Amino acid sequence: MRRLLLTPLPLPGLVRVQRQPAHDARGSFERWFCADELAAAGWARPIAQLNRSLTRQRGSVRGLHYQLPPHAETKLVGCLRGAVWDVAVDLRAGSPTFLRWHAECLSADNACALLIPPGFAHGFQALSDDAELLYCHDTPHAPGFEAGLHPQDARLDIAWPLPVTGLSPRDQGHAPLTLDFQGVRL
Numbered sequence: 001m002r003r004l005l006l007t008p009l010p011l012p013g014l015v016r017v018q019r020q021p022a023h024d025a026r027g028s029f030e031r032w033f034c035a036d037e038l039a040a041a042g043w044a045r046p047i048a049q050l051n052r053s054l055t056r057q058r059g060s061v062r063g064l065h066y067q068l069p070p071h072a073e074t075k076l077v078g079c080l081r082g083a084v085w086d087v088a089v090d091l092r093a094g095s096p097t098f099l100r101w102h103a104e105c106l107s108a109d110n111a112c113a114l115l116i117p118p119g120f121a122h123g124f125q126a127l128s129d130d131a132e133l134l135y136c137h138d139t140p141h142a143p144g145f146e147a148g149l150h151p152q153d154a155r156l157d158i159a160w161p162l163p164v165t166g167l168s169p170r171d172q173g174h175a176p177l178t179l180d181f182q183g184v185r186l
């Protein structure tokens, strides 16, 4: 029985994954990840890494991050506690939606996750205090291949719902996108 409802989003390859919890008198049970079901959304490799982040303050932004080839990754991001406004930016060279962004609200209550393909930058803003995310990655962390964009980059013009706060020094320090930025060649 399929327990994940997949909805393609306006940026090709970006997919909303709606978990279908089973409820009973004890509470609920939901499938977080399923290789067979997510293969239809382009997940093709075993999970390489699971990460959890906790963001204490509502309004804090983490990102926008991505890994460069050959360590470009697919990630599945879902919310364990609270709520976030989750953003993916298409950085794929030659993509018809190059530099366009799409956001989804992910919360513990809405059981919604975002499947983000290689070549996308990812970031989020906490919409609640103590927002916890669980990430499934198909590629290990490759520190030497990490790249990032400033969440308030003028070329992206992301409409963050709250005033942006809590940026890490690394995220504050991302250089603005130049006009000759060609994107990520996968």
Ligand SMILES: Cc1cn([C@H]2C[C@H](O)[C@@H](COP(=O)(O)OP(=O)(O)O[C@H]3O[C@H](C)C(=O)[C@H](O)[C@H]3O)O2)c(=O)[nH]c1=O
Binding pocket: 049, 051, 053, 062, 063, 064, 065, 122, 123, 124, 135, 140, 141, 168
């Ligand atoms: C991503 C990552 C980080 N780390 C270490 C590196 C640092 O010592 C520490 C915190 O890393 P960072 O400040 O990059 O964490 P975030 O700013 O939350 O970044 C993450 O959040 C944005 C929104 C993402 O989409 C990425 O998954 C990830 O980059 O964890 C690891 O050990 N493994 C990892 O896979």
